[in-house]
Amino acid sequence: MQAITTYFNFMGNTEEAMNFYKSVFGGEFTSFARFGDTPGSENMPAHERNKIMNISLTTKSGAILMATDFLESMEQRLQLGNNIHLVINADSEEEVDSLFKVLSAGGKIEMPVNKTFWGAYFGMCEDKFGIKWMLNYAYPQNK
Known part of the structure; x- marks a missing residue:
């Protein structure tokens, strides 16, 4: 990719x-x-x-x-919205927690970090600049 x-x-x-x-x-x-x-x-x-x-x-x-x-002066207008989330695939739960804490500071928590039904440790937040983030750690799958 x-x-x-x-x-x-x-x-x-x-x-x-x-x-x-x-x-x-x-x-x-x-x-x-x-x-x-x-x-x-x-x-x-x-x-x-x-x-x-x-x-x-x-x-x-x-x-x-x-x-x-x-x-x-160029008549450009920024409209904050929900048109983008950036996804971070972390290497551990600890990394998710660390990044989530810093990124959400001064912003808004959309979905607190938690274990999910799809086998991941996941959370969503909006940072203080209006950028939306998804933080994800996918648990290793047993084969």
Whole structure:
């Protein structure tokens, strides 16, 4: 299977959000550009030039999270909703608990972590930036 890259849109707080995700998952920013670094930026409103045009975080595991700031001057509007959940398949219950605790802090728990009927340790939350997460540890199956 090919890697799936997730791209987030934020309304002015991309840098804060991506620094948060880096603190949770580790890794390094592999690309980083502000709107003010682009040709024609002198025609943009001054308060938007420092916003993030594109940022990529490559985590310790090799997953890639990318993001941008929507700009009001371009009539972009962010509508938070339930159109995305990111699934993390963890290596243990402990990893699920640890990630769930950090990701749900300041956000909302949608489904507390628990053992499920389908043979997993699973929980769902929304983080403080409105991103929805599913955390899953699939128990080994007896054959």
